[in-house]
Amino acid sequence: MGFLLVNGRVLLVRDDHVSFDRGPNRGLPTGDAYESVSLVGVWPDTAFAVATRTDQKRRRTELFFWDGTRWKSKMQTAKSTELRDFGRWNLRRVLSLVRQVETGKPSFQVIAGFPLDPVPVPEKASPDKEGCAAAVLHERAAILVSGHVLAAGKHCDAGTGLAVELWEPGAKKGKVSALPQSEGVELSSLVALNPTTAFAAGIAPGDRPAYLAAMGGNGWSLQETPMRDGITRLAADAEGTLWAVTRGGEVWTGKNATWAQVPLPKASDQSSIAAVDVWPKAPGDTWVVGRSANGNLQVLLHTRRHEG
Structure with missing residues (x-):
């Protein structure tokens, strides 16, 4: 359910x-x-x-x-603070990324379960970086039940681009890695399949195609996709298949760096549908929330994989 x-x-x-x-x-x-x-x-x-x-x-x-x-x-x-991404963590706890609205300063807080220490502590900004509330101003987080935590945002210490900070289970101090070719990118999603495989997605400036960076055995690298528009939502199912919604309302699915667009049906008034969000409930069982082109209808679309 x-x-x-x-x-x-x-x-x-x-x-x-x-x-x-x-x-x-x-x-x-x-x-x-x-x-x-x-x-x-x-x-x-x-x-x-x-x-x-x-x-x-x-x-x-x-x-x-x-x-x-x-x-x-x-x-x-x-x-002047807000909860951002959160998820089930280790020891039956739920962890949340908390962000100060005015300064962007990030922190983490246990919002369900026993508030046992330690929780991840974002790296402080370098002393010579005036105006930086932290080395990375995290906007998105991916929290795993293994105890690993990833968070991504503006690389304030570097002065440009985005970075990801990774914490091992039980660690307060994380490791910061810059995201490749991320200058001017508006971060929309951070998805982790496991502690060694993760994806950061967003909207690149100008005429650049959708931004997607992947973390593998050799660190972070830029992943090319056929999506020409920015990614506003990225999610994954339990088998590691990625689902993306673009700024133009398209839906794409990908695995092992191979992507395909998912055609959307017409609305009941025969207008086209633009996707707003996607929810991979289970492998082969994905739901899409969309709107008709004229904005009069909000629709719920479902795709189910049939075996045999």
């Missing part, structure tokens, strides 16, 4: 069936007080709703958890 947030409502996904039930929507943060709401985690054991709001012109994040009957507020970040 899984869950999706579409048009401000929680939809439950069971096999090929999508249903709306009032129960999973009880207590869901809604209304003008919240700028955005997103759902993360695994339903129903570690399901969270992340709501962003602005109080007295200062941005903050409120975290809700599903207690089995309704959504309940668990915590609020300090003013």
Whole structure:
């Protein structure tokens, strides 16, 4: 079973069936007080709703958890801070990347489970780098149940481009690696299949094609793709197949550096569909959220691999 947030409502996904039930929507943060709401985690054991709001012109994040009957507020970040990516970590904990909005200073916080030390500590900026809150101003994170943590963002110490910081299980200090040819790239996603295989995706400036860097046995390298538009969302299924949504609303799937575009059907009003998000629920079982070209319809698309 899984869950999706579409048009401000929680939809439950069971096999090929999508249903709306009032129960999973009880207590869901809604209304003008919240700028955005997103759902993360695994339903129903570690399901969270992340709501962003602005109080007295200062941005903050409120975290809700599903207690089995309704959504309940668990915590609020300090003013001018926000929760970014988070996921299931080791020792049955959930770890989150926290970011100060004004300075970009990153940190990590255990938001579920026992807050045992240590948690990863981002590398400090060099003393001569004025205005740098950290060596890398992390915007995205990939958290693994093995205890490994990766985070990526602007390489403030270098003055240009992006970098990834990797922490081994139980380590406070990580290792920083610059991402190749990442000057001016807007980072959108960081995906880790395991501690030695990861991908960073984004939107490159000008007429450059989609940005995709891959981490392998020899470190990080630029990976060429046929996608001419920037990547706004990158995700992976349990078998390591990648799914990408581009800025132009296309859907692509790739494995072993081989990519293919996934054709999308027409909407019920016969207009074209632009993808907004993708969710690889399981290998061969992927869901896409999209909008019709005229913006009148929001659609949910499903692809299932048939065996035999």
